[in-house]
Amino acid sequence: MxxxxxxxxxxxxxxxxxxxxxxxxxxxGKWKLPIIVGLSGGPQRFKQLQREVAGITAKMLSKELKDLEINGLISRHVQADAAPVAVTYTLAAYGRTLFPVIEALHAWGQQHRAHIMHAGEAVAA
Amino acid sequence: MxxxxxxxxxxxxxxxxxxxxxxxxxxxGKWKLPIIVGLSGGPQRFKQLQREVAGITAKMLSKELKDLEINGLISRHVQADAAPVAVTYTLAAYGRTLFPVIEALHAWGQQHRAHIMHAGEAVAA
DNA sequence: GATAGCGGTTTCCCAAAGGATACCGGTATG
DNA sequence: CATACCGGTATCCTTTGGGAAACCGCTATC
Structure with a gap:
């Protein structure tokens, strides 16, 4: 265990x-987790997601989404019926199993930030 | 939270x-966590650690240890009294706060491996 | 007809990560 | 005297990650 x-x-x-x-x-890498978190609130379309993941280029987003899909963490849906072909990305159930990991990283990172500030205070004070 | x-x-x-x-x-990066895990069992000397972290070069180990020390995760002790100058690295108390994170990554990685095998079985069967 | 949005791909380029190898001064050991 | 271990450092090199910008076909809108 x-x-x-x-x-x-x-x-x-x-x-x-x-x-x-x-x-x-x-x-x-720089983008995998931000993308997953970006999808944690529900399905997103490509450009929407790109706007949400602040700073990522189309090339990177495209590449990272492929990686994530290959590993079964997200799924890609194409609606060809709509006129300009809409594509939506969804966090797969398997992707949600990462939440505890993200939680752990998030918690530690937050605590670490506090830790740094505390050390800084002593100096700044 | x-x-x-x-x-x-x-x-x-x-x-x-x-x-x-x-x-x-x-x-x-490739080595930070392996080094931390390598130190989780107790203090280690440089070459000992290098042998334990299988595959790391002296240059990388040296550099990564510096990074980890700067961030307060490990500490470096030099015993100049001993004849060939012994150096030991110890996982600091703060480094141990990473255990939950490592645990989470470990657990998920293990489950993922099983997940892959399972998918492989269906194909291999 | 121009412009803007969608969902990308292609190309070029730079910086960072990391590996291989050689070398350093010291001691002990054969 | 040669060899090996210790704790590294310096140099060179290749690989990877990732950013910038241009471009693609298609549609809708002004």
Whole structure:
């Protein structure tokens, strides 16, 4: 259940690391998580999403969405019936299993920001 | 406490993303987490650690250790008394606050691996 | 007919990440 | 004297990540 709390001994820790690195490979980079969070509020169309993920270029968004779809985290729907061909991206159920991970990163990042500020105060004071 | 479960609305999600990206900036890259896990079992000396983190070069290990130390996640101790100058690296208390994050990444990565295998089975069967 | 939006792709380019190798001064060991 | 271990550093190189801008066909709108 937990990664070894003590005595890594090469083999044990190497094993635990594999899965950690797997996660990081899928979620690493600048845009994967922002996109997932951007979709967490409901389906979005390409340009909508690009506006929401502030700063991302069309090229990056396109590429990252492909990656995420390949890994089953999101799904792409094309409505050819509509006149200018609407495309919507939806966070898949499997993508939602990432929420605890995002939560953990979010919580730590927030606490870390507070930690930094606190250290800064002592200096600034 | 939790990142917005619905209706991101730009501002909300942008705020939540900042801390997530902060975490990723500190922990991202190929080696940071492996090193932390490597130290989770107790203090290690440089070469010991390099052997444990399988595959890392001295240059990378040295650089990453500096980064981690600057961020207060680990601490470096030099024992000049010993003849060939021993250096030990220890996971700081603050570094241990990362355990929940690592746990989350570990758990998801492990589940993901199972997920992939499962999908593979259907094909392989 | 011009302009704007959609959903992208293509090309070019730069900076950062990271690997390989050699080397450093020190000691101990054969 | 040669070799190996320690804790690194310096140099060079390739790979990757990612940004900028132009462009695509199509539609709707002024």
């Amino acid at each position: 937990s990664f070894p709390a003590s005595a890594p001994s090469h083999t044990t820790c190497t094993g635990a690391m594999r899965s950690v690195r797997d996660s990081l490979d899928l979620l690493g | 939790s990142f917005p479960a619905s209706a991101p609305s730009h501002t909300t999600c942008t705020g939540a993303m900042r801390s997530v990206r902060d975490s990723l900036d500190l922990l991202g």
